[in-house]
Amino acid sequence: MRRAYFKTSWIAALLLAPQLLIIFVFFYWPSAQAVYWAFTLEQPWGGGNTWVGFDNFRNILSDPYYWSSVRVSLIYAVAATALAMGMSLILAMFVDRQLAGYKAYRVALIWPYAIAAPAVGLAFRFIFNPNAGIFSYVNTVIPGLWDPTQIGWQAVVTIILAGAWKHVAYSFIFFLAALQSIPRSLTEAAAMDGARPLRRMVDLQLPLLTPTVFFLFVINITDSFTDSFGIVDTLTGGGPFRATDLMVYKIYSDGFRGFDYSGAAAQSIILMVLVMALTFVQFRYVERRVHYT
Amino acid sequence: MIERTPILNFLTHVILLIGLALVIFPIWLAFVAATHDLRAVNTAPVELLPGPHLWANMKEAWALSDFGPKFVNTLIVAIGVVVGKVTLACITAFSLVFFNYRGRMLIFWLIFITLMLPLEVRIVPTYAVAANALSPFQVMLDASGLNGLIETLSGIRVALEWNLLNSYTGMILPLVATATGTFLYRQFFLTVPDELVEAARMDGAGPLRFLWDTLIPLSKTNIAALATIMFVYAWNQYLWPLLIITDRANYGMVVVQLSDLVPDQFSTGGGTPTWHLAMAATLMVMLPPIAIVIFMQRWFVRGLINTDK
Numbered sequence: 001m002r003r004a005y006f007k008t009s010w011i012a013a014l015l016l017a018p019q020l021l022i023i024f025v026f027f028y029w030p031s032a033q034a035v036y037w038a039f040t041l042e043q044p045w046g047g048g049n050t051w052v053g054f055d056n057f058r059n060i061l062s063d064p065y066y067w068s069s070v071r072v073s074l075i076y077a078v079a080a081t082a083l084a085m086g087m088s089l090i091l092a093m094f095v096d097r098q099l100a101g102y103k104a105y106r107v108a109l110i111w112p113y114a115i116a117a118p119a120v121g122l123a124f125r126f127i128f129n130p131n132a133g134i135f136s137y138v139n140t141v142i143p144g145l146w147d148p149t150q151i152g153w154q155a156v157v158t159i160i161l162a163g164a165w166k167h168v169a170y171s172f173i174f175f176l177a178a179l180q181s182i183p184r185s186l187t188e189a190a191a192m193d194g195a196r197p198l199r200r201m202v203d204l205q206l207p208l209l210t211p212t213v214f215f216l217f218v219i220n221i222t223d224s225f226t227d228s229f230g231i232v233d234t235l236t237g238g239g240p241f242r243a244t245d246l247m248v249y250k251i252y253s254d255g256f257r258g259f260d261y262s263g264a265a266a267q268s269i270i271l272m273v274l275v276m277a278l279t280f281v282q283f284r285y286v287e288r289r290v291h292y293t
Numbered sequence: 294m295i296e297r298t299p300i301l302n303f304l305t306h307v308i309l310l311i312g313l314a315l316v317i318f319p320i321w322l323a324f325v326a327a328t329h330d331l332r333a334v335n336t337a338p339v340e341l342l343p344g345p346h347l348w349a350n351m352k353e354a355w356a357l358s359d360f361g362p363k364f365v366n367t368l369i370v371a372i373g374v375v376v377g378k379v380t381l382a383c384i385t386a387f388s389l390v391f392f393n394y395r396g397r398m399l400i401f402w403l404i405f406i407t408l409m410l411p412l413e414v415r416i417v418p419t420y421a422v423a424a425n426a427l428s429p430f431q432v433m434l435d436a437s438g439l440n441g442l443i444e445t446l447s448g449i450r451v452a453l454e455w456n457l458l459n460s461y462t463g464m465i466l467p468l469v470a471t472a473t474g475t476f477l478y479r480q481f482f483l484t485v486p487d488e489l490v491e492a493a494r495m496d497g498a499g500p501l502r503f504l505w506d507t508l509i510p511l512s513k514t515n516i517a518a519l520a521t522i523m524f525v526y527a528w529n530q531y532l533w534p535l536l537i538i539t540d541r542a543n544y545g546m547v548v549v550q551l552s553d554l555v556p557d558q559f560s561t562g563g564g565t566p567t568w569h570l571a572m573a574a575t576l577m578v579m580l581p582p583i584a585i586v587i588f589m590q591r592w593f594v595r596g597l598i599n600t601d602k
Binding site for chain 1: 296302305306312313315316334335336339381382385389391394400407408409410411415416417419420422426428429466470472487491494499500503525528529531536548549551552555566568572575578579582586587590594597598
């Protein structure tokens with residue numbers, strides 16, 4: 001802990017003020033506002049909001065569209081995360097062997113981090129379009145076999161692939177950094193004992209990576225709840241027939257297209273609680289239990 | 294380590310090349326589509342090799358999306374976010390680490406919690422705040438009865454209004470209101486030895502002088518890392534500008550323009566989808582942040598790992 005400080009003066013407060021002011025106006029106030037809206041209903045002809053208790057939540061939770069949105073969000077979150085992490089873990093482990101071309105591989109796997117979600121969505125919309133994309137061959141043989149603009153589950157598969165693709169780079173960066181922080185003496189000791197590279201991957205590196213795996217799992221799941229908006233908006237627009245209407249997308253369309261602020265606020269609260277619970281798990285559980293050093 | 298593993302080495306390259314192909318293939322297809330004309334890009338077997346129309350398509354997409362002013366706008370916002378974030382995070386962390394006052398931990402947690410809820414989750418009420426950034430203070434004035442008091446005393450009713458819709462400020466401020474960088478700096482400031490602070494005090498340097506002359510030169514790599522991350526973050530914003538910027542002609546951002554290029558009923562009127570233009574525009578929008586990430590790779594990777602975001 002630090003022992004030497006500067007004498008407390010108005011400077012300390014002055015330096016702190018801008019940040020506190022900004023997070024008050026743009027973070028705490030809106031969050032509190034969301035809670036207020038979630039428990040009130042705006043009068044149709046103006047005149048303020050009336051308190052309605054849990055009615056907004058009851059409406060949402062009895063709406064089958066909401067539950068299908070929750071379901072597809074969970075499927076998307078788990079599938080995209082598993083795919084992205086699986087792939088980046090394998091790639092990071094093999095890149096970490098540092099054979100010839102190691103630096104080139106590393107750069108090539110990192111840059112997709114910089115691509116905006118809507119750009120990924122638009123590119124994947126082209127790639128998987130039924131008329132001229134990579135599956136257009138299939139449609140010339142059996143017309144209508146592949147069409148994510150009409151067939152729900154194919155649209156879901158498409159957003160999962162796009163989401164997973166977008167997250168590979170992020171996970172890869174963390175896995176590679178974690179692998180490179182494994183002490184060389186450990187690897188050498190294992191090699192001395194006759195463990196070949198593949199055996200070391202399974203018995204040495206993988207267990208040492210557990211904290212990173214958990215960390216990335218939570219981060220990726222959280223991200224897939226929030227960051228998916230751009231992908232869905234340009235890739236499917238929530239369709240076909242609401243098949244890809246993820247939670248964050250539904251908040252947007254209910255709030256800004258349907259002008260149902262109270263309903264959107266209640267949905268925001270549910271999503272907030274979900275994201276906060278995940279973050280909480282991250283801080284409490286993961287950082288304490290899974291630690292090997 | 295000397296280890297002979299020719300078969301595994303070969304396998305490693307095979308696996309890495311497959312992985313690389315999977316990562317690059319989608320972008321390659323987008324690039325190839327951007328180099329063909331309308332007819333070629335819409336015929337059934339997807340083109341795998343580039344054609345001759347890249348430059349023409351890029352020019353057409355650039356004109357169609359009016360990218361000139363939009364790139365300028367995006368650059369202004371991105372730089373605004375970078376500068377704002379780097380400065381704010383630095384002074385906040387400095388105050389939290391180098392002063393010892395009561396409530397320090399409380400303030401630390403107040404800032405820390407903002408990491409939990411990304412902008413997308415609280416988008417609806419944040420939009421309402423952006424419509425009038427002073428509304429929190431107005432509500433507090435009204436609720437506390439202070440406004441009534443002022444009214445009876447002076448006869449003037451205080452109505453605070455600061456509309457941030459369709460402005461750079463409205464784009465930048467909410468993006469700066471996170472804790473991302475504060476922690477990067479805090480982690481680093483905590484490693485600065487006490488002796489340095491004591492030496493500075495002994496020499497009669499005040500806190501601001503210490504910050505400027507000692508800490509900022511020491512945290513150059515931190516600044517580079519944070520700047521890269523924030524630049525990419527700001528450049529790639531989509532939902533926020535989509536909402537608060539309705540005057541696209543003057544304040545539009547490039548990434549939002551992509552939503553107009555989605556070839557659907559609205560943009561082509563049921564005609565042939567203009568994939569070649571959409572892909573050319575996508576490539577142009579992607580390029581600046583990719584260039585920055587590759588160029589700043591060393592710092593950026595370290596910063597990303599230290600901020601956990």
